[in-house]
Amino acid sequence: MTTLKIPTPLRPYTDGMKEIEIESTNVNAVIREIITRYPALKPHLLDESENLRSYVSVFLNDEDVRTLQGMDTPVKQEDHLMIVPSIAGGLSSESAIAKVDHAALRTNQAMIIGLLLIAFVADLPTLALIVGVIMAIGTVLAKPGFILSYRLLRQWKVIKPEVLPDNPEPHSFAQGFGSIVLFGAAIAFGLNGPIVAWILTWVVIVLAGVNLFLGFCVGCAVYYWLNRIGLPLFRQESPAGRFPGIRPPKV
Amino acid sequence: MIQIPAEFFAQIQENGEEHYPEEGAGLLLGKVHGEIRIVEQVLPLENRFQPGARHNRYMIEPQDMLLAEEKADELGLEIIGVFHSHPDHPARPSEYDRQRALPWYSYIITKVTDRLAIESRSWRLTDERIFNEEQLQIK
Structure with a gap:
């Protein structure tokens, strides 16, 4: 069984469980399985397109899976996976x-x-x-x-x-x-x-x-x-309420 | 309610003043006793947002979160929240804050004007992803 560690802010959605054991073959399947077991986690892990939110990372034995094979990274029984949030914020958009x-x-x-x-x-x-x-x-x-x-x-x-x-x-x-x-x-x-x-x-x-x-x-x-999709060099998000790539309206 | 010893509260406000006109940020480590959260350590962290946008953005990378988790485990504490400053803006969450916030954490925001911390307030995100103000008690 692969062990998945849940960060504190998400534990209220996993009945307080800190670690969950899941039988799976890759990271994507682990995430899907945890969401099946605890559906209330979904909005905090996945965006509207069902992709992992840009500020949610998954670490496999202390390595960010984005530096491995992303969500397709294979997992073994003895592996430890961790959901790690990055924290971001600031003044208004x-x-x-x-x-x-x-x-x-x-x-x-x-x-x-x-x-x-x-x-x-x-x-x-x-x-x-x-x-x-x-x-x-x-x-x-x-x-x-x-x-x-x-x-x-x-x-x-x-x-x-x-x-x-x-x-x-x-x-x-x-x-x-x-x-x-x-x-x-x-x-x-x-x-x-x-x-x-x-x-x-x-x-x-x-x-x-x-x-x-x-x-x-x-x-x-x-x-x-x-x-x-969370590529590290592409940090700017499309301005809210505007289709990506469309010229902003005149002010 | 979140309780914070005066020395840690001062550390949070000084962090905002030091980083002015950029945003300063860090984590709150502590314990949770029912509805009362007690801050027992503050962990100022580097603002990893790209240079040039740190006047209105902060970011704590997952690697820093991992190290903070390890530190909290060593101390027998938990990461209970986040603090950051709003240079020349009110001590309340922006829409950008709300979109990226996590539930459960306490978010302490400090308004800093002319390198002087003016006010700090604490907020928590509800399951409906709305921020409610949380009582902040300095001990």
Whole structure:
């Protein structure tokens, strides 16, 4: 039997039991079994999508199962499992969200789309690579790659800032993802595979277009989903009441 | 009700002042006697939230919780709650606090303004995931 240790705050839901013995083959089955035995535990362990809550960890003999095989980590009879909460909190959600200038993001998207279309029409693979490099530099600096173009447009009063409460990290992630796809295109060009290369380039054009014209950042949505499954580098949660990746409403 | 000796209460408030303008946090170790909880040790912990957002966020990682559990076991105590500070904000739970709170624990929140602890209040989450204020008695 595998022993599962229950943290103090959850013991009221397990009839005060501190440790429970369960016959099972992996972590996921252990968690499902404990929820079957004690259904009141469910809302405190699983989220609405039936995944382990991001602030609930399971340790197998002092190792976080996320560093092993996650919920599929096998368990043996003599193993000790522990449910360990991480504790988080802070000031209100709204004051916690940083500000993002969406006019700068849109300028960035427009520049990416424009330059990549020119690269495609004029058959200029180097230009596509340059766009990828600029996006990568922007990602490293945590700014839109074409921030200088935006600043010029602002100086010339062509565009006005639109600062909205939003998390900057998902936008950085989206840009970084775009630059990686363009590097993939560059490699495809190098390997004499122009069709694959231009398809990859068009993936970036389409995703930037969806963001610019429809207000949906696919890369941001991916970032928030990775946050939901608890990947450690993806710490920002999607703002409450908003579908992940949708542009925040104007204030 | 949660009872807390004056020296530990002072330690909690000083922790909030030291971390200002960021949030300070830690755990309350103690014993439970029916409806009365008695704090017998406070365990200030590092705020593991990413730098740049610690002015309005705190996080105690599971590894720290594991060590705290071991320490509590050694002392014959239990983790009975959490304390954290709200720089320049009221000593009551935010919606963000509520969404991430666990039932049963006592949550002591300290309002800190201009590096000075103004007020500390204790809260507990109900099964319906609503925070109720809990009487905090300094002994």
